[in-house]
Amino acid sequence: MPELTEEQAVKKRQELVELGYCVVPGVLRGSLLERMRQFTNQLFERKAVDPRYRYQGSDFHIASKRLWEKRKSGEYSELVDELVDLPEAWEACRRIGLEHQRPDDTIIVLSKPAYGPPLYWHQDLMNWNHPESASPWPTRVFLSYYMTDTTLENGCLRAIPGTHRKRIPLHDHLPPAHGPEIQAIRDLSHPAFQDHPDAVDLPVRGGDLVINDARLLHGARANRTPQRRTLVLQWHSIFEFPKPPSWWDGEIPDAVRNHDPDVKYERSRTPSMYLR
Ligand SMILES: O=C(O)CCC(=O)C(=O)O
Ligand SMILES: [Fe+2]
Numbered sequence: 001m002p003e004l005t006e007e008q009a010v011k012k013r014q015e016l017v018e019l020g021y022c023v024v025p026g027v028l029r030g031s032l033l034e035r036m037r038q039f040t041n042q043l044f045e046r047k048a049v050d051p052r053y054r055y056q057g058s059d060f061h062i063a064s065k066r067l068w069e070k071r072k073s074g075e076y077s078e079l080v081d082e083l084v085d086l087p088e089a090w091e092a093c094r095r096i097g098l099e100h101q102r103p104d105d106t107i108i109v110l111s112k113p114a115y116g117p118p119l120y121w122h123q124d125l126m127n128w129n130h131p132e133s134a135s136p137w138p139t140r141v142f143l144s145y146y147m148t149d150t151t152l153e154n155g156c157l158r159a160i161p162g163t164h165r166k167r168i169p170l171h172d173h174l175p176p177a178h179g180p181e182i183q184a185i186r187d188l189s190h191p192a193f194q195d196h197p198d199a200v201d202l203p204v205r206g207g208d209l210v211i212n213d214a215r216l217l218h219g220a221r222a223n224r225t226p227q228r229r230t231l232v233l234q235w236h237s238i239f240e241f242p243k244p245p246s247w248w249d250g251e252i253p254d255a256v257r258n259h260d261p262d263v264k265y266e267r268s269r270t271p272s273m274y275l276r
Contacts, residue, residue, distance in 0.1 A: 003091065003092075003095065004024065004092060004095045004096070006095075009092075009095035009096050009097070010097075012024060012096045012211075013096045013097045013247075016096065016138060016141075016211055016213065017136070017137060017138070018161075018162065019159075019161040019162060020138075020159065020161060020162060020163065020164035020165070020212065020213040020215065020216035021159055021161075021202070021210065021211060021212045021213065021216055021218075022096070022210075022211050023202065023204055023208050023209070023210050023211075024092045024096075024208065024209040024211070025204075025205060025208050025209075026205065026207060026208060027086070027088045027089050027092055027145070027207060027208065027209035028083070028086065028088070028089070028145045028207040028208075028209065029088075029207050032079075032082055032083065032086070033145075033147075033206065033207045035079060036079060036083065036145070036147060036232060037147045037148075037206075037230075039077060039079050040109050040111075040147055040230045040232065041230075043060055043062075043109060044058070044111070044228065044230075047060065049113075052180075052183045053183075054116075054117060054183075055117055055118070055119050055120055055182075055183065056110050056111075056119060056178065057110055057111035057112040057113055057116050057119075057228075057229075057230075058109055058110055058111045058230075059108065059109075059110065059178075060075075060108065060109040061074065061075075061106055061107075061108055062074075062075050062076060062077050062080055062106065062107050062108075062109065063075065063076040063080060063105060063106045064076060064077075064078075064080040064081040064084055064105040064106065065077070065078045065080070065081050066081055066105060067105035067106065080105070080106065080107050081105075083107060083145075083232065083234070084103050084105060084107075084234060089143065089209055092209060093143075093211075096211075097245060097246075097247050098141075098236075098238045098239075099238065099239055099240075099245055099246060100238060100239055100240045101236055101237075101238050102236065102237045102238075103234055103235070103236045104234065104235040104236070106234070106235075107232050107233065107234050108232075108233045108234075108235075109230065109231075109232055109233075110230070110231050110232075110233055111228055111229065111230040111231070112154070112155040112220060112222075112223040112228065112229045112230075113223065113228050114223060114225065114226045114227060114228055115222075115223060115224065115225075115226070116155065116222065116223045116228075116229075117188070117222050118155070118188070118193055118219060118220060118221055118222040119155075119219045119220035120174075120182055120185065120190075120192035120193055120219055121160070121170060121174060121191075121192050121193075121196070121217050121218070121219045122174060122177035122178070122182065122192070122217070122218070122219065123163070123164070123177060123214065123215050123216055123217050123218070123271070124142065124177055124178075124214045124215075125140060125214040125215045125269070125271075126214075126267050126268070126269055127140070127265070127267060127268070128268045128269065128270055128271055128272040128274065128275075129265040129266055129267070129268045129272055130265040131242070131255040131256055131258075131259045131274065132241050132242075132256075132259075133215065133271075133272060133274040133275065134253050134255040134256055134274035135241065135242075135253075135256055136165065136250055136251065136252070136253065136256075137239060137244060137245050137248060138164075138213040138214075138238060138239075139237065139238060139239055139241050140213075140214040140235070140236075140237055140238070141211055141212060141213055141214060141235075141236050141238060142211075142212050142214060142233050142234065142235050142236070143209060143210070143211055143233070143234045143235075143236060144157075144209075144210045144212070144231050144232065144233045144234075145206075145207055145208070145209060145210070145231065145232050146204055146205075146206055146207075146208070146210070146229070146230070146231045147206055147229075147230040147231065147232065148206045148227070148229060148230070149203070149204070149205050149206050150202075150203050150204050150229060151203050152201055152203065152221060153221075153223075153224050153225055154223050154224070154225045154227065154229045155220050155221045155222055155223035155224075155229045156201050156202060156203040156204070156220065156221055157201075157202040157203075157204070157210065157218060157219075157220050158199050158200065158201055158202065158218060158219050158220060158221060159199070159200055159202060159212070159216055159217065159218040159219075160196055160198050160199050160200075160216075160217040160218070161198065161200060162198075163215075163216055163217035164213040164214075164215035164216040164217075165215070165275070166275070166276070167271065167275045167276055168198075168217075170191055170196060170217065171217070171271055171275070173190075173191040173192065174191070174192055174217075175192070176269040176270060177269055179269070192219075193219075201221070214235075215271075215275070241256075241259070242256045242257065242259040255274060
């Protein structure tokens, strides 16, 4: 990918802040993309998917080698170190203006098997009691690379723009993401699986970098093809909450400004009063 120009980078930043997502084309390429494809394909040959992940397709967590050296548990691959360190991704994020970026040193391999069902609408923030969830800038993002091109036929990502900051009626119908209640839904006429008038499809090329705010409502279309559609996802924390990004010139909500770092908040996946 030619590097993002200043103008393109500012546009991506605005998209991430206002819509809740942006896409940077062609970040993961060449040998590493090829090796990640092989690695994920082999993973599916060697491991069975627990049926409770039928809508996510899979949920394999693979640590970097350096993290495994500390924890000595779970599965690791040096490919994860390479992917987390990918210079092109760091450069794209730097240009977009992501500051104080701290990656989780793990990837999650998600997928959609051949003819797999859609993924329910959900958002992934686990910290809704924390004033961080009131932040007008992103503080927790997931960076994804799809291993192949994605289309409306093979189960591309979908999103409802702006829902990272704005409550919509659908929020009240969604059980917490990836918990037993939403995983147990069998009736695809449930609102979690219904089309939404404001939904947009986000088909991408294999290796594009998709950056999503954790709070954004998103899901995926069903896979109506005989090929698996896989993605590799990494979580990153960004900015030093409650300090705004250096480029921030918007308002700062009182909940953010008055944040007391000594208060502890219980984790919660349910949107709080901070989502209005
Ligand atoms: O399958 C996708 O495209 C997205 C997966 C996802 O958002 C999740 O599993 O939380
Ligand atoms: Fe998600």
